[in-house]
Amino acid sequence: MRLRLPLALLALILLAALAGPMLLPWRYDAIDWDAVRAPPFSPRHLLGTDSVGRDLLARTLVGTRVTLAVAVAAALVALVIGVTWGAAAGWIGGRTDEAMMRVVDALYALPFMFVVILLMVLFGRSILLVFLGIGAVEWLTMARVVRGQVLALRERPFVAAAEAAGAQPARIVAGHILPNLAGIALAYLLLTVPQVVMVESFLSFLGLGVQEPLTSLGILVKDGADEMDIAPHALLVPGLLLVTILVCLTLAGERLRDRIGG
């Protein structure tokens, strides 16, 4: 199966990010005063340490964990908003549908990064706000896709049969429409996660995302970029990890979508 390779790689990364920090002697924020700026493959630090002596392997694993957690949470927020909005528009139809979809079009046109940055500046930085903000931005595609599916499902004869069978509209939506959306929604959920990873990394890179000493892949890439001339591995390791995650998620999402036929 062509889905298997990207999913297996993702599972491996996830496992490392979850279990890895527990197996390491160093915490992500612990400073090893005896080994500041240690090179890779030094006796106590496999990937060396950063400019204040924190173990880079521990920081990379924890950063991956934070990035993925924020991305999954934000994608779930996007899923909930997108499915609710899209399903409501598609099911109600008519002018309501037109109006709701024009709202989506209008939101598409806004410069979202700017809105998220404004939110961060106004309300201060917190992980909660980061993923709520990103989730509130990334639901638009989901809403469009779900609306299209609902429009198609609504015309399927089994919906008419359910109505003739006396099922109330809420029962039809819950029993026939939403379960048949699950596959396509999962595919787009997988496609939303990498977008959120990008946004989160970008915000962190700008210093607006996760706060020190907690870290994320974006922060690590930024720190690495600051020292790329003396310690290129500090940029390469989190950078490559980020690219791998993005490529795997996108491939898995697209292949799943093609298989479902959305």
Add this chain to the structure above:
Amino acid sequence: MTVYAAERLGVFAGETPLVRDIGFSIERGECLALIGGSGSGKSVTCLAPFGLTPLRAAGSARLMGEELIGRPERALRAIRARDAGFVFQQPLTALTPHLSIGAQLAEAWMQAGAPRPERGALTAALERVGIDRAEERLDQFPHRLSGGQRQRVLIAMAIVHRPKLLVADEPTSALDATLRGEVMALLSRLRHEEGLALLLVSHDLASVADHADRILVLNQGRIEESGAASAVLAHPASDYTRALLAATPRLTDPAPTLQDPGGTVIEARDITVSFRRAGWRRGAVVAVADAALSIAAGEAVALVGGSGSGKSTLARAIARIGPADRGTVLWRGAPLPPRGRMTAALRRFMQPVFQDPVASLDPRWRVEDIVAEPLRHLRPELGPAARHARVLEALDEVELGEAYAGRRPASLSGGQAQRVAIARAIASGPELLLLDEATSALDMLVAGRVLALLERLQRTRGLAFLMISHDLAAARRLCHRILVMDGGRIVEEGPADRIISAPRHPATRRLVAASA
């Protein structure tokens, strides 16, 4: 002169034979029809020798004396471009929506190896297949054309390079009866005027009887029977052919004996349905205008008409599962509330069965839950045990055993899925079934068995039917009365036999002529 000849032709999927030991030949200007149920191998027999399927063909197939079997892809393409044309089933989806008719026709021409054709030549090609205002059509896009016109364009594309053989794989089965007749007449004209040999795959026995010279009956990949069309249809030698013929109702069948209907159960008056045009634009399309009908207990009424005549819309409005602008529906004299306010007690009397059996079952539900759905809502007094018993009873009545209860729609054949849909419709004990083209998506043998099942339900349960169909012969087999719709209005109404023997309205005459 022999155009195409097959000898000991076999088609294999891997090592599994799908078709074996087929032999036939087609002369210039002749039409050979391949008939058989689904899975009988009739399509692959026609397409595999030309390399149009991923399957492997063996034996011998010669087009204009040239062997096709075992030739490489390039050689087959050259042979197809020179001597063979192909027409397929789906005229609605076979044209590219964003290219004009002229552009697609020109492409077909160039694919056959000719230089870019003149506009005059394109116009002539469309006129050759009987398209009116051909010059203007060249610049139109496929959505402006009706299904029949699109099939004509596809035929024009298939014969633009003057092939000797035209392979037509169910060219009319997606079209309604009137259009079927027109398309078949066009193919016959091309045969007679231009000496085109026609290899026709069909399950429409009526048109085969009219247009084919010889018939080959296939069953499970083998020739069951072959011979002159009139002889095979009049005196079938094999049981399989007899079953095929018996399954297909024809207008020449003796009149059925139907039970006498009782008092009026449902009466609809002044039903009008219109659809708003898409987007913010104003205006509406009137789909049904001031339609009225009544059905008695145990009576079967057919609603016939071409595609787009509004018959499904009317039936759905009456059953309160579709929109209606105005009009009243009386159930045993008492008016039914509008769609949104129908109560379970009223829904129980009317249940629908739809055309596409697979789409009418939720793919995520088990058969048991599907059949139980109306019971859950319409017979809430039944407990889980009683409900389960009713489900099994309903499945038994449609000749599906208990074993089917746990299956999902994806594992059912078309005929089984339609039986499940019928079980769902009868589970709550309705008095009227709405049959919306309930047999027209099924293979002919299966359709025949479903018709027989409906006949039995009509007898044993005293069910009334409102049967929507474009097939007059099927309507006549079950129905007392026929209502003909055209352009959103009911234009003629009367006893089935009178409508068929003495049609009055032009739309009815067209339908009868096309079905005969």
